[in-house]
Amino acid sequence: MLKKAVCCIASLLFAAGAQAQPYLFNRAPLEEVSYAELPLGAIRPEGWLKEQLKRQADGLTGHLDEIYPEVMGPDNAWLGGEGDAWERGPYWLDGLLPLAYQLDDAALKEKAQVWVEAMLASQREDGFFGPSEDRSDVPGLQRGNAQDWWPRMVALKVLKQYYMATGDERVPEMMDRYFHYQAATLPHKPLDHWTDWGKWRGGDNLMMVYWLYNLNGDRMLPSLGEWIHQQTAPWTGYFRDGFIFREPGDVHTVNLAHGLKEPIVHNQFAHDGGESIAPVEALGGHMGKTVAFPTGLWAGDEMLQMGAPTRGSELCTAVEAMFSLEEILRITGTPFWADYLERVAYNALPAQIDPAFMTRQYYQQVNQVACTREHRDFSTIHGDTDVVFGTLTGYPCCLSNMHQGWPKFTQNLWYALPDGGLAALVYAPCSVTAKVADDAQVRISETTDYPFRDKITIRIEEVKSAAKSASFPLRFRIPTWSEGAEVKVNGKSSGSPHPGDIIILQKEWRKGDEITLVFPMHLETETYYEGACSVYRGPLLYALKMEEKWTEKPFAGDDLKYGRTYWEITSSSPWNYCLVPQESSCQVKESPMPAFPWTASAAPVTLTISARTLPGWKVVDQVHFNRNGLDDCGEKTKIELIPYGCTKLRIASFPVRWVKEE
Numbered sequence: 001m002l003k004k005a006v007c008c009i010a011s012l013l014f015a016a017g018a019q020a021q022p023y024l025f026n027r028a029p030l031e032e033v034s035y036a037e038l039p040l041g042a043i044r045p046e047g048w049l050k051e052q053l054k055r056q057a058d059g060l061t062g063h064l065d066e067i068y069p070e071v072m073g074p075d076n077a078w079l080g081g082e083g084d085a086w087e088r089g090p091y092w093l094d095g096l097l098p099l100a101y102q103l104d105d106a107a108l109k110e111k112a113q114v115w116v117e118a119m120l121a122s123q124r125e126d127g128f129f130g131p132s133e134d135r136s137d138v139p140g141l142q143r144g145n146a147q148d149w150w151p152r153m154v155a156l157k158v159l160k161q162y163y164m165a166t167g168d169e170r171v172p173e174m175m176d177r178y179f180h181y182q183a184a185t186l187p188h189k190p191l192d193h194w195t196d197w198g199k200w201r202g203g204d205n206l207m208m209v210y211w212l213y214n215l216n217g218d219r220m221l222p223s224l225g226e227w228i229h230q231q232t233a234p235w236t237g238y239f240r241d242g243f244i245f246r247e248p249g250d251v252h253t254v255n256l257a258h259g260l261k262e263p264i265v266h267n268q269f270a271h272d273g274g275e276s277i278a279p280v281e282a283l284g285g286h287m288g289k290t291v292a293f294p295t296g297l298w299a300g301d302e303m304l305q306m307g308a309p310t311r312g313s314e315l316c317t318a319v320e321a322m323f324s325l326e327e328i329l330r331i332t333g334t335p336f337w338a339d340y341l342e343r344v345a346y347n348a349l350p351a352q353i354d355p356a357f358m359t360r361q362y363y364q365q366v367n368q369v370a371c372t373r374e375h376r377d378f379s380t381i382h383g384d385t386d387v388v389f390g391t392l393t394g395y396p397c398c399l400s401n402m403h404q405g406w407p408k409f410t411q412n413l414w415y416a417l418p419d420g421g422l423a424a425l426v427y428a429p430c431s432v433t434a435k436v437a438d439d440a441q442v443r444i445s446e447t448t449d450y451p452f453r454d455k456i457t458i459r460i461e462e463v464k465s466a467a468k469s470a471s472f473p474l475r476f477r478i479p480t481w482s483e484g485a486e487v488k489v490n491g492k493s494s495g496s497p498h499p500g501d502i503i504i505l506q507k508e509w510r511k512g513d514e515i516t517l518v519f520p521m522h523l524e525t526e527t528y529y530e531g532a533c534s535v536y537r538g539p540l541l542y543a544l545k546m547e548e549k550w551t552e553k554p555f556a557g558d559d560l561k562y563g564r565t566y567w568e569i570t571s572s573s574p575w576n577y578c579l580v581p582q583e584s585s586c587q588v589k590e591s592p593m594p595a596f597p598w599t600a601s602a603a604p605v606t607l608t609i610s611a612r613t614l615p616g617w618k619v620v621d622q623v624h625f626n627r628n629g630l631d632d633c634g635e636k637t638k639i640e641l642i643p644y645g646c647t648k649l650r651i652a653s654f655p656v657r658w659v660k661e662e
């Protein structure tokens, strides 16, 4: 049965410095969805998150055209040149553009604008846009398959964000022409006509079709959506049956990160509910028992593996999983997905990029006691450069694609609702300016050191309306891990919410009103591969703190394809410990909150826990952790754990041993 359309394009929002923008809710026959994205720039980073984004602007994201000119320079085919013609240029823009508007950085906006103008100007009469000419291979460039569907899916995401920042009407007009080209062409050139990436990642194409349909109501678009869905890999079936999670190597893990959202995106049209449930059931079932990592990601270097903690996970998997989770969260509004998104964002993402945002790893390991250029047992290897920190080490996709992670997370910190309210479902320091109630505008600050601290202060900073007040609902997620959460409005308790609730606070809000949220973070453990134990506190996974020695080394000869230099990280810290459940004890120590929290030396929280040495547990040939000798549990000791996202070397999946009572 078709549901009625939600009001669309009814409310207008004036973000600081931006033009009027609609809040875009689903239009029938798409299912009613409660949450809508705010215009880009309405949510501004503050606190540690602002420091993170500034480091991106000062680092690779703001300067990739200078650091990687052979691909991102003026000869890129997306700019009309004869160079790289595939995914890498659009990948960079997909993170550069939102960063530029969130920081209101004129120079970065200008860099992004050049690409946007070139994309718009490249459109042909038949609606096709972007590079069209295949050129011969040049080392380090991707010049073939220029007309492939896949890189256009990324370019569409870039253009949508540009529209969400500026309201430039050229974008929906251009996209509509392109989707008509796609409708005419897909029957004889399907999503996997040029390469098979489009087939796996069709959900990204589908979500853009629905977005434009909500904006312009072109009746052709839902039918195009069905073509795209039918040509996309059958993700719902994969999640239901689980057969791709039973043997190593059946699926590329970045495709899995894309595919996670496809059933839920398509269910907006299909309305059968079964599609929405399939990924949830798989994560708790097949995937949880086989391929899952404690970071929320999956073992896959690049092909999916059983979840041994010495397997890799690619940086593209982290940022694409986050993007999928953000889209899923906006559609479903379910606290389960918000918890999941925070787990990936606050653990996997910061661990894989250096603090200056100048280098990154291709693969990260959950148990990673050295980042060295030595052979490891990965399914796909690149000159054994996969775990060192560099620019082009491993493979260049991640250097191009890593930029979207934090900016898109920032964009999903607040949503609008059709009842004139706002919702915060994931938390980080920020401020938001939005239209609320009938015609009021509100500016709200969110002050917090979350995820390192349990307290969040939400303050109404300004209400623009005739009465200088406005009545509207504010919604907040109570994390599923938080027993005993407290919610206060102007100092008065507002009930005792349960974990996993979304609370609704409705009143006549005025300047100076303050809401405090306290989410007590309790110690918890989860079990992964071969019964190994991972320790959590609130949204953060904790890992063994190790001393880190960073050494820069040069590449030479053929290896220059991996960049000019790379960084190895080694340590003399012991790491071979096990946890003994009968002896568990833990002290929590909070250190002062630094400007930038994601380093081992500045980690804002330390857990001191009981453990035992495990002298027989060794690394053999830099590859396998020796499985022998795991039974000779050694002496009792105390070890320090810090947030996983602060570590570059660590153990986060601990063997568990039971000892005889003395």
Ligand SMILES: [Zn+2]
Binding pocket: 314, 315, 316, 317, 395, 396, 397, 398, 399, 401
């Ligand atoms: Zn990658």
